[in-house]
Amino acid sequence: MSLMEIIGVLAAILGLLVLVGRVVYPIWIGTKTIVEWLEKFRRDWEGEDAEPGRDRVPGVMERLNKLDGELSHNGGSSLKDAVERIEKHLGTR
DSSP states (O other): OOHHHHHHHHHHHHHHHHHIIIIIHHHHHHHHHHHHHHHHHHHHHHOBOOBTTBOOBOOHHHHHHHHHHHTSOSSSOSHHHHHHHHHHHHTOO
16 A cells, blocks of 8 residues: 555545545534424423332323313303402402
């Protein structure tokens, strides 16, 4: 192998390293960031089961259903029912 061939191989290796450093690595980091964000979103949407040292975290739909229950009549224990009782007691209605 001649000196020119060795220099050519080293130049090709150096070019490949520059390509990886300047092109592939930033794409990899961007993709990794997006995947991590999507995973956090999925965990928040679906909720998480209880684990040792951590309580169960309800998902988005379960939380919305709970809020919906507080904003509608349910026989006396919802926030809406409590506000109506207070208004009737104060005579503002």
